[in-house]
Amino acid sequence: MSDLKSIVREKLRDGADAFLCLKNEEGTVLPALITDADSPDLELVEVGDSRYPLGKILIDLLREYPDKRFAVLVRGCDERALVELSKLEQVDLERLVLVGVACSAEEAAACGCLRPYPSDIALGEKVEAAPGREVIDEVESLSDAERMAWWREQFSRCIKCYGCRNICPMCFCKDCALEEPHLVEPGVIPPDFPSFHIIRALDMTGRCIDCGLCEEACPAGIPLRSLYRKMQDIMEDKLEYRAGESAEERSPLSFLGSEQDIEKLEE
Amino acid sequence: MAENIGGDNGDEVRILAFLCNWCSYAGADLAGVSRFQYPTNVLDVRVMCTGTISPYFVIKAFQEGMDGVLIAGCHIGDCHYLKGNYMTAKRFGVLREALKFLGLEEGRLRLEWVSAAEGEKYAEVIRSFTEEVKALGPSPLRKRAKAGVEA
Numbered sequence A: 001m002s003d004l005k006s007i008v009r010e011k012l013r014d015g016a017d018a019f020l021c022l023k024n025e026e027g028t029v030l031p032a033l034i035t036d037a038d039s040p041d042l043e044l045v046e047v048g049d050s051r052y053p054l055g056k057i058l059i060d061l062l063r064e065y066p067d068k069r070f071a072v073l074v075r076g077c078d079e080r081a082l083v084e085l086s087k088l089e090q091v092d093l094e095r096l097v098l099v100g101v102a103c104s105a106e107e108a109a110a111c112g113c114l115r116p117y118p119s120d121i122a123l124g125e126k127v128e129a130a131p132g133r134e135v136i137d138e139v140e141s142l143s144d145a146e147r148m149a150w151w152r153e154q155f156s157r158c159i160k161c162y163g164c165r166n167i168c169p170m171c172f173c174k175d176c177a178l179e180e181p182h183l184v185e186p187g188v189i190p191p192d193f194p195s196f197h198i199i200r201a202l203d204m205t206g207r208c209i210d211c212g213l214c215e216e217a218c219p220a221g222i223p224l225r226s227l228y229r230k231m232q233d234i235m236e237d238k239l240e241y242r243a244g245e246s247a248e249e250r251s252p253l254s255f256l257g258s259e260q261d262i263e264k265l266e267e
Numbered sequence B: 001m002a003e004n005i006g007g008d009n010g011d012e013v014r015i016l017a018f019l020c021n022w023c024s025y026a027g028a029d030l031a032g033v034s035r036f037q038y039p040t041n042v043l044d045v046r047v048m049c050t051g052t053i054s055p056y057f058v059i060k061a062f063q064e065g066m067d068g069v070l071i072a073g074c075h076i077g078d079c080h081y082l083k084g085n086y087m088t089a090k091r092f093g094v095l096r097e098a099l100k101f102l103g104l105e106e107g108r109l110r111l112e113w114v115s116a117a118e119g120e121k122y123a124e125v126i127r128s129f130t131e132e133v134k135a136l137g138p139s140p141l142r143k144r145a146k147a148g149v150e151a
């Protein structure tokens, strides 16, 4: 198995103009963009166990440098994000070289996403994982009134830091509904229940690739991932779509579709 | 009626209805001129096509204290803009499930197809939806109801 450093060199030699990955600078992990093989950063690159939504940086890089090609280190979730972002016309997969990392058994177990590995694995061994459904099952066992009380309690801790949105690899809008004063009153903490959170949940529907960074980032420990996971289950159940799976098939919420789709939905 | 809807009207439930200009709005008109009886605690908003209704509008309606939201548009296949109501069916199918997961009773959001010729159906939809929402009582998302719980 080759190491990351030699992969970076190889990709730069083979036509990528830059390699985007993470580096470890005296214990601090941060994104690194390596543009030539002599870069001192090359000594610091590592796969590590940190995660970062590199796709967000790529959106800007691809726009800023329309004639450049980028290689990027991707875990399963990063790859799903890029696939979905390409259908939303935010990244151009043709100008990207994906270097896949499979999450370790410990990472996969701790994260619990559906597919903790990318389609092409250059580093690491593929392991399967099972998404945790405890929170969803718990919520679904409650009555309507109890469910509302449960979520109200969870969301009462929200300090409206926007961390969930800011870390989210799938959030790229310039104008965000969460900053629309008619929907989310400025200066009110916690934000109105359930508007703030349902707006985010809806915007994640058919889009969230279940990386779990939102929940990791949330300083209030709100089980956001379970909410967005449930939205993807609804999406799969009603409209037979799961974000990040196919590079061609687009979210049914992003185009009108056909009468047959609606007949199926109404059954 | 409008001040009743916006203001404090005690036990009465408040319903917001989004009606498509080309069908249900005319259906409501027909129900009126045909003198079909139906409850009056509905505030309607005429839209040019149900496909223009953002889920945010519905969220906003509940946030403002509506107890039920009705969306009524052209039958599938009859949308004036051909496919606008496909989006309606998809969006609100998803939104209803999402609200349910958060604990808002499914019955508070209803989607119906009512043509311009279906005055009777319009009256019936309003009657049955009002009954359903009444049975559920005031929305748990009403600001007042919330203050009541906290007090």
Ligand code: FES
Residues within 6 Å of the ligand: B020, B021, B022, B023, B048, B049, B050, B051, B073, B074, B078, B079, B080, B081, B082, B084, B085
């Ligand atoms: S025009 Fe009536 S639903 Fe589209």
